[in-house]
Amino acid sequence: MTYHAPANVEEAISLLGSQDNAWPVAGGTDLLVQMRSGRIKPGAIVDIKQIARTMGTSAKDGGFVIGAATPCTALLKDDALCKAWPGLVEAANLIGSVQVRNRATIGGNLCNASPAADSVPALIAADARCVIAGPQGEREIAAAELPAGPGRTNLGKGEFLVEIVLPPREAMSSDAYLRSIPRTEMDIAVVGAGVSLSRDKDGVCTQARVALGAVAPTALLVADAGEALVGSQLDDSALAKMEEAVKAACSPIDDKRGTIDYRIAMAAVYTKRAAKIAYDRAGEGA
Amino acid sequence: MSTVHIHTTVNGDPVDFLSEPHTSLLNVLRDKLDLTGSKEGCGSGDCGACSVMLDGELVCSCLVLAPEAEGRRIETIEGMAQEGQLHPLQQKFLDLGALQCGFCTPGFLVAAKALLERNPDPTEEETRYWLAGNLCRCTGYDKIIRAVMDTAAEMRQERVSA
Numbered sequence A: 001m002t003y004h005a006p007a008n009v010e011e012a013i014s015l016l017g018s019q020d021n022a023w024p025v026a027g028g029t030d031l032l033v034q035m036r037s038g039r040i041k042p043g044a045i046v047d048i049k050q051i052a053r054t055m056g057t058s059a060k061d062g063g064f065v066i067g068a069a070t071p072c073t074a075l076l077k078d079d080a081l082c083k084a085w086p087g088l089v090e091a092a093n094l095i096g097s098v099q100v101r102n103r104a105t106i107g108g109n110l111c112n113a114s115p116a117a118d119s120v121p122a123l124i125a126a127d128a129r130c131v132i133a134g135p136q137g138e139r140e141i142a143a144a145e146l147p148a149g150p151g152r153t154n155l156g157k158g159e160f161l162v163e164i165v166l167p168p169r170e171a172m173s174s175d176a177y178l179r180s181i182p183r184t185e186m187d188i189a190v191v192g193a194g195v196s197l198s199r200d201k202d203g204v205c206t207q208a209r210v211a212l213g214a215v216a217p218t219a220l221l222v223a224d225a226g227e228a229l230v231g232s233q234l235d236d237s238a239l240a241k242m243e244e245a246v247k248a249a250c251s252p253i254d255d256k257r258g259t260i261d262y263r264i265a266m267a268a269v270y271t272k273r274a275a276k277i278a279y280d281r282a283g284e285g286a
Numbered sequence B: 001m002s003t004v005h006i007h008t009t010v011n012g013d014p015v016d017f018l019s020e021p022h023t024s025l026l027n028v029l030r031d032k033l034d035l036t037g038s039k040e041g042c043g044s045g046d047c048g049a050c051s052v053m054l055d056g057e058l059v060c061s062c063l064v065l066a067p068e069a070e071g072r073r074i075e076t077i078e079g080m081a082q083e084g085q086l087h088p089l090q091q092k093f094l095d096l097g098a099l100q101c102g103f104c105t106p107g108f109l110v111a112a113k114a115l116l117e118r119n120p121d122p123t124e125e126e127t128r129y130w131l132a133g134n135l136c137r138c139t140g141y142d143k144i145i146r147a148v149m150d151t152a153a154e155m156r157q158e159r160v161s162a
Protein backbone atom coordinates (compact mmCIF):
# COMPACT_ATOMS: atom_id res chain seq x y z
CA MET A 1 0.00 0.00 0.00
CA THR A 2 1.19 3.51 -0.75
CA TYR A 3 0.24 6.74 1.00
CA HIS A 4 -0.25 10.06 -0.76
CA ALA A 5 -1.11 13.49 0.58
CA PRO A 6 -1.87 15.62 -2.49
CA ALA A 7 -1.76 19.39 -2.05
CA ASN A 8 -4.57 20.21 -4.45
CA VAL A 9 -7.73 18.83 -6.02
CA GLU A 10 -6.16 18.10 -9.43
CA GLU A 11 -3.39 15.97 -7.91
CA ALA A 12 -5.93 14.07 -5.82
CA ILE A 13 -8.08 13.30 -8.87
CA SER A 14 -5.10 12.07 -10.82
CA LEU A 15 -3.92 9.84 -7.94
CA LEU A 16 -7.40 8.43 -7.38
CA GLY A 17 -7.73 7.73 -11.09
CA SER A 18 -4.28 6.24 -11.69
CA GLN A 19 -3.42 4.23 -8.57
CA ASP A 20 -4.65 0.69 -8.24
CA ASN A 21 -7.50 0.34 -5.75
CA ALA A 22 -7.07 3.88 -4.42
CA TRP A 23 -9.21 5.07 -1.51
CA PRO A 24 -9.60 8.64 -0.33
CA VAL A 25 -9.22 9.13 3.41
CA ALA A 26 -10.39 12.05 5.54
CA GLY A 27 -10.41 11.26 9.29
CA GLY A 28 -9.79 7.56 8.74
CA THR A 29 -12.14 6.54 11.57
CA ASP A 30 -14.07 4.22 9.28
CA LEU A 31 -11.41 3.44 6.70
CA LEU A 32 -8.68 2.36 9.14
CA VAL A 33 -11.10 0.16 11.07
CA GLN A 34 -12.17 -1.48 7.79
CA MET A 35 -8.52 -1.97 6.78
CA ARG A 36 -7.68 -3.58 10.13
CA SER A 37 -10.61 -5.97 9.93
CA GLY A 38 -9.55 -6.99 6.43
CA ARG A 39 -12.82 -5.82 4.88
CA ILE A 40 -10.93 -3.60 2.47
CA LYS A 41 -7.36 -3.82 1.20
CA PRO A 42 -6.45 -0.47 -0.35
CA GLY A 43 -3.57 -0.35 -2.84
CA ALA A 44 -3.20 3.37 -2.22
CA ILE A 45 -4.48 5.82 0.35
CA VAL A 46 -5.11 9.36 -0.85
CA ASP A 47 -5.21 11.61 2.22
CA ILE A 48 -7.24 14.69 1.28
CA LYS A 49 -6.44 16.69 4.44
CA GLN A 50 -3.61 18.73 2.84
CA ILE A 51 -5.97 20.19 0.24
CA ALA A 52 -6.89 23.69 1.44
CA ARG A 53 -10.44 23.53 0.05
CA THR A 54 -11.28 20.43 2.10
CA MET A 55 -10.40 22.06 5.42
CA GLY A 56 -12.51 24.48 7.43
CA THR A 57 -15.87 26.22 7.23
CA SER A 58 -16.81 29.52 5.62
CA ALA A 59 -19.86 31.65 4.90
CA LYS A 60 -20.75 31.88 1.21
CA ASP A 61 -23.69 33.43 -0.67
CA GLY A 62 -25.75 33.53 2.52
CA GLY A 63 -25.05 29.85 3.22
CA PHE A 64 -22.01 27.88 4.36
CA VAL A 65 -19.29 25.80 2.78
CA ILE A 66 -17.83 22.94 4.83
CA GLY A 67 -14.60 21.36 3.58
CA ALA A 68 -15.02 17.59 3.27
CA ALA A 69 -12.09 16.84 5.59
CA THR A 70 -13.09 19.24 8.38
CA PRO A 71 -13.23 17.33 11.69
CA CYS A 72 -16.59 17.29 13.46
CA THR A 73 -15.23 19.17 16.49
CA ALA A 74 -14.00 22.01 14.23
CA LEU A 75 -17.63 22.75 13.28
CA LEU A 76 -18.26 23.79 16.90
CA LYS A 77 -15.78 26.66 16.51
CA ASP A 78 -17.87 28.38 13.79
CA ASP A 79 -20.46 30.36 15.78
CA ALA A 80 -22.47 31.45 12.76
CA LEU A 81 -22.71 27.86 11.52
CA CYS A 82 -23.79 26.63 14.97
CA LYS A 83 -26.46 29.33 15.10
CA ALA A 84 -27.85 28.63 11.64
CA TRP A 85 -27.58 24.80 11.70
CA PRO A 86 -27.48 23.66 15.34
CA GLY A 87 -29.00 20.28 14.47
CA LEU A 88 -26.36 19.41 11.89
CA VAL A 89 -23.51 20.45 14.20
CA GLU A 90 -25.05 18.40 17.02
CA ALA A 91 -25.49 15.36 14.79
CA ALA A 92 -21.82 15.50 13.77
CA ASN A 93 -20.86 15.80 17.42
CA LEU A 94 -22.80 12.72 18.48
CA ILE A 95 -20.35 10.60 16.50
CA GLY A 96 -18.10 8.41 18.65
CA SER A 97 -15.91 9.97 21.34
CA VAL A 98 -13.91 13.21 21.49
CA GLN A 99 -10.92 11.25 20.17
CA VAL A 100 -12.99 10.06 17.20
CA ARG A 101 -14.65 13.44 16.50
CA ASN A 102 -11.30 15.24 16.45
CA ARG A 103 -10.62 13.23 13.28
CA ALA A 104 -14.00 12.09 11.92
CA THR A 105 -15.67 14.26 9.27
CA ILE A 106 -19.22 14.67 7.97
CA GLY A 107 -17.79 14.07 4.50
CA GLY A 108 -16.48 10.67 5.61
CA ASN A 109 -19.73 9.94 7.42
CA LEU A 110 -21.63 10.54 4.16
CA CYS A 111 -19.15 8.75 1.85
CA ASN A 112 -18.88 5.72 4.14
CA ALA A 113 -22.56 5.23 3.28
CA SER A 114 -23.66 3.52 6.47
CA PRO A 115 -27.48 3.59 6.70
CA ALA A 116 -27.09 4.60 10.37
CA ALA A 117 -24.57 7.45 9.87
CA ASP A 118 -25.58 10.21 12.27
CA SER A 119 -24.86 13.36 10.31
CA VAL A 120 -26.54 12.18 7.11
CA PRO A 121 -30.23 12.67 8.04
CA ALA A 122 -29.28 16.15 9.27
CA LEU A 123 -27.49 16.88 5.98
CA ILE A 124 -30.47 15.68 3.96
CA ALA A 125 -32.95 17.66 6.07
CA ALA A 126 -30.71 20.71 5.53
CA ASP A 127 -30.90 20.16 1.74
CA ALA A 128 -27.09 20.12 1.67
CA ARG A 129 -25.34 19.89 -1.70
CA CYS A 130 -22.14 17.96 -2.37
CA VAL A 131 -19.41 19.41 -4.58
CA ILE A 132 -17.69 16.45 -6.24
CA ALA A 133 -14.45 16.75 -8.19
CA GLY A 134 -13.34 14.19 -10.75
CA PRO A 135 -11.62 13.63 -14.08
CA GLN A 136 -14.55 15.29 -15.89
CA GLY A 137 -14.43 18.40 -13.72
CA GLU A 138 -16.75 19.31 -10.86
CA ARG A 139 -20.40 18.46 -10.37
CA GLU A 140 -22.92 19.02 -7.62
CA ILE A 141 -25.45 16.56 -6.23
CA ALA A 142 -27.86 16.53 -3.31
CA ALA A 143 -26.54 14.85 -0.14
CA ALA A 144 -29.35 12.30 -0.36
CA GLU A 145 -28.04 11.15 -3.76
CA LEU A 146 -24.49 10.38 -2.67
CA PRO A 147 -25.05 7.07 -0.83
CA ALA A 148 -26.25 4.30 -3.16
CA GLY A 149 -26.76 1.54 -0.59
CA PRO A 150 -25.01 0.19 2.50
CA GLY A 151 -21.29 0.89 1.95
CA ARG A 152 -21.83 2.04 -1.67
CA THR A 153 -21.83 5.53 -3.19
CA ASN A 154 -22.64 7.13 -6.53
CA LEU A 155 -19.08 8.47 -6.85
CA GLY A 156 -17.29 7.43 -10.04
CA LYS A 157 -13.64 6.41 -10.45
CA GLY A 158 -11.31 9.26 -9.61
CA GLU A 159 -14.09 11.29 -8.01
CA PHE A 160 -14.15 12.58 -4.46
CA LEU A 161 -16.18 14.91 -2.30
CA VAL A 162 -14.51 18.31 -1.90
CA GLU A 163 -17.10 20.45 -0.13
CA ILE A 164 -20.54 20.33 1.41
CA VAL A 165 -22.68 23.41 0.77
CA LEU A 166 -25.50 24.49 3.06
CA PRO A 167 -28.14 26.79 1.52
CA PRO A 168 -28.95 30.31 2.75
CA ARG A 169 -31.19 30.32 5.81
CA GLU A 170 -34.44 32.32 6.01
CA ALA A 171 -35.21 34.15 9.26
CA MET A 172 -37.00 31.96 11.83
CA SER A 173 -35.56 28.69 10.59
CA SER A 174 -33.77 25.95 12.49
CA ASP A 175 -33.05 22.24 12.63
CA ALA A 176 -32.60 19.34 15.04
CA TYR A 177 -31.29 15.77 14.96
CA LEU A 178 -32.02 13.02 17.47
CA ARG A 179 -31.02 9.39 17.53
CA SER A 180 -32.13 6.44 19.57
CA ILE A 181 -29.30 4.36 21.03
CA PRO A 182 -29.32 1.80 23.85
CA ARG A 183 -26.42 3.58 25.60
CA THR A 184 -25.89 7.31 26.13
CA GLU A 185 -22.89 7.59 23.79
CA MET A 186 -20.49 5.52 21.62
CA ASP A 187 -23.19 3.49 19.89
CA ILE A 188 -24.82 3.04 16.49
CA ALA A 189 -28.22 4.63 15.89
CA VAL A 190 -31.28 2.35 16.03
CA VAL A 191 -33.09 5.22 14.34
CA GLY A 192 -32.00 8.76 13.54
CA ALA A 193 -34.31 11.66 12.73
CA GLY A 194 -33.37 15.03 11.25
CA VAL A 195 -35.82 17.91 10.81
CA SER A 196 -35.20 21.34 9.31
CA LEU A 197 -38.03 23.88 9.15
CA SER A 198 -39.03 27.53 8.85
CA ARG A 199 -41.95 29.31 10.50
CA ASP A 200 -43.52 32.75 10.33
CA LYS A 201 -44.09 35.18 13.18
CA ASP A 202 -47.49 33.65 13.91
CA GLY A 203 -45.83 30.30 14.47
CA VAL A 204 -47.09 28.76 11.23
CA CYS A 205 -44.66 26.35 9.64
CA THR A 206 -43.85 27.55 6.12
CA GLN A 207 -41.40 24.87 5.02
CA ALA A 208 -40.15 21.59 6.49
CA ARG A 209 -37.85 18.73 5.54
CA VAL A 210 -37.76 15.43 7.42
CA ALA A 211 -35.03 12.81 6.94
CA LEU A 212 -34.51 9.43 8.60
CA GLY A 213 -31.50 7.22 9.27
CA ALA A 214 -31.16 3.50 10.08
CA VAL A 215 -34.62 2.57 8.79
CA ALA A 216 -33.72 1.86 5.14
CA PRO A 217 -30.64 0.92 3.05
CA THR A 218 -29.75 4.62 2.84
CA ALA A 219 -30.79 7.64 4.86
CA LEU A 220 -33.91 9.06 3.25
CA LEU A 221 -35.88 12.22 2.75
CA VAL A 222 -39.57 11.79 3.65
CA ALA A 223 -41.10 14.58 1.61
CA ASP A 224 -44.72 14.04 2.71
CA ALA A 225 -43.69 14.04 6.37
CA GLY A 226 -42.30 17.54 5.89
CA GLU A 227 -45.39 18.61 3.94
CA ALA A 228 -47.64 17.41 6.77
CA LEU A 229 -46.16 20.13 8.97
CA VAL A 230 -46.45 23.00 6.50
CA GLY A 231 -49.34 25.36 7.27
CA SER A 232 -49.64 24.09 10.85
CA GLN A 233 -48.41 25.27 14.22
CA LEU A 234 -47.25 21.71 14.86
CA ASP A 235 -50.54 20.86 16.51
CA ASP A 236 -51.37 17.25 17.31
CA SER A 237 -53.18 16.53 14.07
CA ALA A 238 -50.30 17.81 11.91
CA LEU A 239 -47.82 15.81 13.99
CA ALA A 240 -50.00 12.69 13.70
CA LYS A 241 -50.06 13.09 9.91
CA MET A 242 -46.28 13.50 9.92
CA GLU A 243 -45.87 10.37 12.05
CA GLU A 244 -47.99 8.34 9.63
CA ALA A 245 -45.83 9.51 6.71
CA VAL A 246 -42.67 8.62 8.64
CA LYS A 247 -43.92 5.13 9.46
CA ALA A 248 -44.94 4.50 5.86
CA ALA A 249 -41.45 5.45 4.64
CA CYS A 250 -39.58 3.01 6.91
CA SER A 251 -38.30 -0.33 5.61
CA PRO A 252 -35.83 -1.26 8.36
CA ILE A 253 -33.96 -4.47 9.08
CA ASP A 254 -34.46 -6.69 12.11
CA ASP A 255 -31.26 -7.01 14.14
CA LYS A 256 -29.92 -7.14 17.69
CA ARG A 257 -30.31 -3.36 17.99
CA GLY A 258 -34.00 -3.34 17.23
CA THR A 259 -36.84 -5.20 15.60
CA ILE A 260 -38.64 -3.86 12.54
CA ASP A 261 -41.70 -2.84 14.59
CA TYR A 262 -39.59 -1.15 17.23
CA ARG A 263 -37.59 0.85 14.69
CA ILE A 264 -40.72 2.02 12.90
CA ALA A 265 -42.38 3.07 16.15
CA MET A 266 -39.24 4.86 17.34
CA ALA A 267 -38.77 6.64 14.00
CA ALA A 268 -42.13 8.34 14.55
CA VAL A 269 -41.36 9.21 18.17
CA TYR A 270 -37.93 10.67 17.45
CA THR A 271 -39.10 12.61 14.41
CA LYS A 272 -41.84 14.21 16.48
CA ARG A 273 -39.38 15.20 19.19
CA ALA A 274 -36.89 16.56 16.66
CA ALA A 275 -39.62 18.55 14.91
CA LYS A 276 -40.64 20.19 18.18
CA ILE A 277 -37.05 21.11 19.00
CA ALA A 278 -36.47 22.59 15.54
CA TYR A 279 -39.76 24.51 15.79
CA ASP A 280 -38.88 25.96 19.22
CA ARG A 281 -35.41 26.90 18.05
CA ALA A 282 -36.83 28.60 14.96
CA GLY A 283 -39.10 30.64 17.22
CA GLU A 284 -36.34 31.83 19.52
CA GLY A 285 -35.91 35.58 19.37
CA ALA A 286 -39.24 35.94 17.55
CA MET B 1 5.84 -2.51 0.25
CA SER B 2 7.32 0.98 0.23
CA THR B 3 8.93 2.36 3.36
CA VAL B 4 8.52 6.03 4.14
CA HIS B 5 10.79 8.35 6.10
CA ILE B 6 8.89 10.46 8.63
CA HIS B 7 10.07 13.55 10.54
CA THR B 8 8.06 14.48 13.58
CA THR B 9 8.25 15.87 17.11
CA VAL B 10 7.45 13.60 20.05
CA ASN B 11 7.18 15.14 23.53
CA GLY B 12 9.21 18.13 22.33
CA ASP B 13 12.06 16.17 20.75
CA PRO B 14 12.59 15.90 17.00
CA VAL B 15 12.17 12.27 15.95
CA ASP B 16 12.83 10.54 12.61
CA PHE B 17 11.65 7.06 11.76
CA LEU B 18 11.10 4.69 8.88
CA SER B 19 7.74 3.01 8.53
CA GLU B 20 5.48 1.16 6.19
CA PRO B 21 2.58 3.43 5.26
CA HIS B 22 -0.18 1.19 6.62
CA THR B 23 1.38 1.06 10.11
CA SER B 24 -0.50 2.96 12.80
CA LEU B 25 1.07 5.77 14.77
CA LEU B 26 0.44 3.62 17.86
CA ASN B 27 2.60 0.80 16.52
CA VAL B 28 5.34 3.26 15.60
CA LEU B 29 5.33 4.72 19.11
CA ARG B 30 5.42 1.31 20.74
CA ASP B 31 7.57 -0.76 18.40
CA LYS B 32 9.95 1.75 16.82
CA LEU B 33 10.29 4.50 19.42
CA ASP B 34 10.03 2.32 22.55
CA LEU B 35 7.27 4.51 23.94
CA THR B 36 5.14 1.69 25.27
CA GLY B 37 2.99 3.82 27.59
CA SER B 38 0.25 4.12 24.97
CA LYS B 39 -1.61 0.81 24.84
CA GLU B 40 -3.53 -1.09 22.21
CA GLY B 41 -6.80 -2.23 23.74
CA CYS B 42 -8.80 -2.61 20.56
CA GLY B 43 -7.11 -1.09 17.52
CA SER B 44 -10.48 0.23 16.36
CA GLY B 45 -11.06 3.54 18.15
CA ASP B 46 -13.32 2.12 20.85
CA CYS B 47 -11.19 1.98 24.02
CA GLY B 48 -8.99 5.11 24.08
CA ALA B 49 -6.00 3.28 25.61
CA CYS B 50 -3.90 4.62 22.72
CA SER B 51 -4.89 8.29 23.25
CA VAL B 52 -2.23 10.86 22.31
CA MET B 53 -2.20 14.54 21.38
CA LEU B 54 -1.62 15.28 17.69
CA ASP B 55 -0.97 18.99 17.06
CA GLY B 56 -2.81 19.71 20.30
CA GLU B 57 -5.87 17.56 19.53
CA LEU B 58 -6.78 14.40 21.44
CA VAL B 59 -6.88 11.41 19.04
CA CYS B 60 -6.66 7.63 19.04
CA SER B 61 -3.16 6.84 17.75
CA CYS B 62 -4.42 3.45 16.51
CA LEU B 63 -6.53 5.36 13.95
CA VAL B 64 -3.68 7.53 12.64
CA LEU B 65 -1.44 6.25 9.85
CA ALA B 66 2.29 6.66 10.46
CA PRO B 67 2.83 8.91 7.40
CA GLU B 68 0.16 11.28 8.72
CA ALA B 69 2.60 12.19 11.51
CA GLU B 70 4.94 13.94 9.06
CA GLY B 71 5.74 17.41 10.36
CA ARG B 72 3.29 17.06 13.26
CA ARG B 73 3.67 17.51 17.00
CA ILE B 74 2.88 14.43 19.09
CA GLU B 75 2.53 14.27 22.85
CA THR B 76 2.26 10.96 24.69
CA ILE B 77 1.88 9.83 28.28
CA GLU B 78 5.70 9.65 28.53
CA GLY B 79 5.80 13.46 28.30
CA MET B 80 3.26 14.07 31.05
CA ALA B 81 5.58 14.07 34.09
CA GLN B 82 7.95 17.04 33.92
CA GLU B 83 11.52 16.64 35.25
CA GLY B 84 10.59 13.69 37.40
CA GLN B 85 7.58 15.52 38.81
CA LEU B 86 4.27 13.74 38.27
CA HIS B 87 1.45 15.77 36.74
CA PRO B 88 -1.24 16.51 39.37
CA LEU B 89 -3.58 14.09 37.57
CA GLN B 90 -1.02 11.29 37.81
CA GLN B 91 -0.46 11.96 41.52
CA LYS B 92 -4.21 12.05 42.18
CA PHE B 93 -4.80 8.77 40.34
CA LEU B 94 -2.24 7.19 42.69
CA ASP B 95 -3.60 8.84 45.82
CA LEU B 96 -7.20 7.86 45.12
CA GLY B 97 -6.50 4.43 43.64
CA ALA B 98 -8.07 5.34 40.31
CA LEU B 99 -6.47 2.30 38.66
CA GLN B 100 -6.17 -1.42 39.16
CA CYS B 101 -4.44 -3.21 36.28
CA GLY B 102 -3.39 0.16 34.83
CA PHE B 103 -3.90 -0.74 31.18
CA CYS B 104 -6.39 2.07 30.56
CA THR B 105 -4.56 4.61 32.75
CA PRO B 106 -2.24 6.28 30.20
CA GLY B 107 -5.21 6.90 27.90
CA PHE B 108 -7.38 8.29 30.69
CA LEU B 109 -4.56 10.58 31.86
CA VAL B 110 -3.86 11.98 28.40
CA ALA B 111 -7.59 12.50 27.78
CA ALA B 112 -8.23 14.03 31.20
CA LYS B 113 -5.31 16.43 30.81
CA ALA B 114 -6.75 17.55 27.46
CA LEU B 115 -10.10 18.17 29.17
CA LEU B 116 -8.65 20.26 32.01
CA GLU B 117 -6.61 22.36 29.58
CA ARG B 118 -9.80 23.29 27.73
CA ASN B 119 -12.10 23.45 30.70
CA PRO B 120 -10.57 23.87 34.17
CA ASP B 121 -13.99 23.56 35.83
CA PRO B 122 -15.90 20.71 34.18
CA THR B 123 -19.10 19.31 35.67
CA GLU B 124 -19.21 15.61 36.47
CA GLU B 125 -21.46 15.11 33.44
CA GLU B 126 -19.05 16.94 31.15
CA THR B 127 -16.18 14.86 32.53
CA ARG B 128 -18.05 11.59 31.99
CA TYR B 129 -18.98 12.53 28.40
CA TRP B 130 -15.44 13.69 27.63
CA LEU B 131 -14.05 10.36 28.89
CA ALA B 132 -16.71 8.25 27.12
CA GLY B 133 -14.10 7.15 24.59
CA ASN B 134 -11.90 5.62 27.31
CA LEU B 135 -12.87 2.20 28.58
CA CYS B 136 -11.83 0.67 31.91
CA ARG B 137 -12.55 -2.96 32.74
CA CYS B 138 -11.47 -2.72 36.38
CA THR B 139 -12.41 0.38 38.32
CA GLY B 140 -16.06 0.95 37.48
CA TYR B 141 -15.08 4.53 36.50
CA ASP B 142 -16.16 6.26 39.71
CA LYS B 143 -12.67 6.57 41.15
CA ILE B 144 -11.37 7.86 37.84
CA ILE B 145 -14.07 10.54 37.63
CA ARG B 146 -13.45 11.45 41.29
CA ALA B 147 -9.71 11.78 40.65
CA VAL B 148 -10.26 14.07 37.65
CA MET B 149 -12.79 16.25 39.48
CA ASP B 150 -10.53 16.53 42.56
CA THR B 151 -7.49 17.39 40.46
CA ALA B 152 -9.48 20.05 38.63
CA ALA B 153 -10.53 21.59 41.94
CA GLU B 154 -6.97 21.57 43.26
CA MET B 155 -5.53 23.06 40.10
CA ARG B 156 -8.13 25.85 40.23
CA GLN B 157 -7.18 26.51 43.85
CA GLU B 158 -3.51 26.73 42.96
CA ARG B 159 -4.27 29.15 40.17
CA VAL B 160 -6.15 31.41 42.59
CA SER B 161 -3.34 31.42 45.16
CA ALA B 162 -0.61 31.82 42.53
Ligand SMILES: Cc1cc2nc3c(=O)[nH]c(=O)nc-3n(C[C@H](O)[C@H](O)[C@H](O)COP(=O)(O)OP(=O)(O)OC[C@H]3O[C@@H](n4cnc5c(N)ncnc54)[C@H](O)[C@@H]3O)c2cc1C
Residues within 6 Å of the ligand: A023, A024, A025, A026, A027, A028, A029, A030, A031, A032, A033, A048, A068, A069, A094, A095, A096, A097, A100, A103, A104, A105, A106, A107, A108, A109, A110, A111, A112, A113, A116, A117, A118, A119, A155, A159, A160, A161, A162, A186, A187, A188, A189, B044, B045, B046
Ligand atom coordinates in the same frame (compact mmCIF):
# COMPACT_ATOMS: atom_id res chain seq x y z
C1 LIG C 1 -15.23 4.26 18.08
C2 LIG C 1 -16.06 4.75 16.92
C3 LIG C 1 -17.33 5.24 17.16
C4 LIG C 1 -18.11 5.69 16.09
N1 LIG C 1 -19.34 6.19 16.37
C5 LIG C 1 -20.13 6.64 15.36
C6 LIG C 1 -21.41 7.21 15.62
O1 LIG C 1 -21.83 7.32 16.77
N2 LIG C 1 -22.16 7.62 14.57
C7 LIG C 1 -21.69 7.54 13.29
O2 LIG C 1 -22.41 7.96 12.39
N3 LIG C 1 -20.48 7.02 13.01
C8 LIG C 1 -19.68 6.58 14.01
N4 LIG C 1 -18.44 6.05 13.73
C9 LIG C 1 -18.01 5.92 12.34
C10 LIG C 1 -17.12 7.07 11.80
O3 LIG C 1 -16.42 7.71 12.83
C11 LIG C 1 -17.94 8.12 11.05
O4 LIG C 1 -18.64 7.51 9.99
C12 LIG C 1 -17.07 9.27 10.52
O5 LIG C 1 -17.88 10.37 10.22
C13 LIG C 1 -16.25 8.92 9.30
O6 LIG C 1 -15.52 10.05 8.89
P1 LIG C 1 -13.97 9.93 8.51
O7 LIG C 1 -13.56 11.28 8.05
O8 LIG C 1 -13.20 9.35 9.61
O9 LIG C 1 -14.06 8.91 7.31
P2 LIG C 1 -12.91 8.02 6.63
O10 LIG C 1 -12.65 6.83 7.46
O11 LIG C 1 -11.76 8.88 6.26
O12 LIG C 1 -13.68 7.59 5.31
C14 LIG C 1 -14.87 6.83 5.35
C15 LIG C 1 -15.20 6.35 3.94
O13 LIG C 1 -15.54 7.44 3.11
C16 LIG C 1 -14.58 7.60 2.06
N5 LIG C 1 -14.31 9.03 2.00
C17 LIG C 1 -13.92 9.83 3.03
N6 LIG C 1 -13.83 11.10 2.63
C18 LIG C 1 -14.17 11.12 1.32
C19 LIG C 1 -14.29 12.14 0.34
N7 LIG C 1 -14.06 13.43 0.64
N8 LIG C 1 -14.67 11.81 -0.93
C20 LIG C 1 -14.93 10.51 -1.23
N9 LIG C 1 -14.86 9.50 -0.34
C21 LIG C 1 -14.48 9.80 0.91
C22 LIG C 1 -13.39 6.75 2.42
O14 LIG C 1 -12.73 6.27 1.28
C23 LIG C 1 -14.05 5.65 3.23
O15 LIG C 1 -14.58 4.69 2.38
C24 LIG C 1 -17.62 5.62 14.77
C25 LIG C 1 -16.32 5.14 14.54
C26 LIG C 1 -15.54 4.72 15.60
C27 LIG C 1 -14.15 4.23 15.33
Ligand code: FES
Residues within 6 Å of the ligand: B039, B040, B041, B042, B043, B044, B045, B046, B047, B048, B049, B050, B051, B060, B061, B062, B063
Ligand atom coordinates in the same frame (compact mmCIF):
# COMPACT_ATOMS: atom_id res chain seq x y z
S1 FES D 1 -6.40 0.87 20.82
FE1 FES D 1 -6.92 2.75 19.95
S2 FES D 1 -8.90 3.06 20.71
FE2 FES D 1 -8.46 1.09 21.45
Ligand code: FES
Residues within 6 Å of the ligand: B098, B099, B100, B101, B102, B103, B104, B105, B135, B136, B137, B138, B139
Ligand atom coordinates in the same frame (compact mmCIF):
# COMPACT_ATOMS: atom_id res chain seq x y z
S1 FES E 1 -7.53 -0.20 35.54
FE1 FES E 1 -7.69 -2.06 34.45
S2 FES E 1 -8.72 -1.38 32.62
FE2 FES E 1 -8.76 0.36 33.83
